[in-house]
Amino acid sequence: MTQQRPFFIPFLVPAVLVAVIFAAAMFNVFQYSFLEFVPGSVEVGGFTLDNFARINRPIYYWVLLDTFLLSFATAFFALVLSYPIAFAVVRAERNWVRSVLVVLAITPLFTGEIVRTYSWMLVLGTDGVINTTLKALGLIEGSIPIMYTRPGVVIALVQFAMPVMIILLATAISQVKRDCEKAAANLGATPNTVFWRVTIPLTMPGILSSFVVVFAWTMSAFSTPQLIGGGKVLMISNVVYLQGFSSFNLPFAAVLSLIALGAALGSLGLMKLATARFERKLATV
């Protein structure tokens, strides 16, 4: 091991450079949060703690809570929708079925976030695909509002998260020992029982970690709530943007960013604890 160290140090240089630059930027944000806001100017004043005092207003608590709930809902629905697809990807008996599923599941990753969000606006809008179809079928009179609502934002965020979730879940499902499922069936368990009592518990670490990843990822969502929420659904990133680039209150934007970071890290930490417990429980036999 010690002999190998000089050999791989050069390969670490790019990563270290990126990390240092990122840390410097983060430190800058941290620094800004303690500087005085001068209205009507992007220049900042001297040291102050006022920015942190400003956070103590219901609107920011609501935004934080909203961000948390929207992220949680997104992770939940993404999980429920992704698991069957990931299961089919792993367990498909025919190779071509597997290939088609993988392509369908992963391709959205390669279209930009803006493109995907605009597509959703076309689908969800007042005269979008959903409303016109329902109207044509005579199921509704007027239009149901989906755009600029929380459900609309969650729908788009879920679709955005699913490819990553499918990849993570497929990895977990592929590691389930088929013999365990066969043993359960052999002992008299119906396919349904095998799934809930064996497959799901054995993939629980993957379920939890993919949930955590999507949750944390969605906490920082910006363009989807910006475009589909249209200012009526605000997540923390949108408020940071408003403060920083509409009001040019960079110090307060910095405070909000730190709080968003803290909230994300905090919830990640909590969920990681839960995951670790499961992983210990399932320590390899």
Next chain:
Amino acid sequence: MIHQKMTALQPDDCAVEINHVSRVFGSVQAVNDVSLSIRTGEFITLLGPSGCGKTTLLNMVAGFINPSSGAIRIGGKDVTNVPVHLRDTGMVFQSYALFPHMNVFDNVAFGLRQRKFTKADISSKVMQAIEMMSLSGMEHRRISQLSGGQQQRVALARAIVIKPKVLLLDEPLSALDKSLRAQMQVELIELHRNTGLTTIFVTHDQGEALSLSDRIVVMNRGQIQQVAEPIDLYRNPANGFVASFIGEINALPPATCTVASDEISLDIGNIRLIAPRRPEWQFASGQSAKAFVRPEHIRIATPADGGRNVVTGEVLTHIYQGSHTITRLNVDGLGPIEMRLPGGDVVGRVPVGLKADIAINLAEVVLLSNTAN
């Protein structure tokens, strides 16, 4: 003892009946027209090299693989199209396949819970099985905290606690080290005696098969080669494959038979071997046959042999094995011959490179028609 058991049974007392079963995977004929009746309470072993179809056959009995053709009956009921969870078989997997997210108790209780027993019933049955497999006190352990041998016992307890119509063992001992394997063999025999469960055991280890089984089914290339009791299989293999697969054996070059009233002479080139004639042999003079001789039926010749069935070979190697020594020789006209000399009698050995006279005892020779293979 086995014979008594056999005669006591009625013909319809079949625990498992495999009827002209075949299975094709793509272009591979994994199991080819296999028929087999397994008696209630019998310990039967499917033995053969890897890829011979024994595991496929076991999986078809369990229901994990559907036969391409043929039918399987368990306890008199046709289960060919019955799904796995309704077949009532208990399987022990090569990998044990214990549930890592459950403790020992819950693993063993799993099958009973599917059968909707009461809580008290489950508890007493599980504890009984745990005690039977000497796992008492470990019921709350995690699977990852158990040794390989203990995991093996849990897998067995989990399979027997449901009192299956047939116990299926898929190479369950292959993951254990040698001393543990010997111990588990003894425990398997006792378990079988105590539970009386009809058992199908799959292995590629002929030693395991010989020591555990009531009957052995030798398979090769998807087909049954022979079904026989261990002793019968060892002494009267049906063909060359069985002869060389079960135990060590020297296959001699083709011989020409000369049949006399109480003996058969076998001429192999210039060598003439004389075997006492057995009633089941149907050889005619002039017919070609193949003789197989076990290493333990060859010894160093003494003057008392008078040259009868004595040949001369050059000693190639001695392989010392503690309780016996295996000596390899090259005999002109017969080729390489392996003999087994009891004890580590190093002094009595003929040094490597020298000639030795060896006497072949043909009383237990395996003689097969040259066409049958």
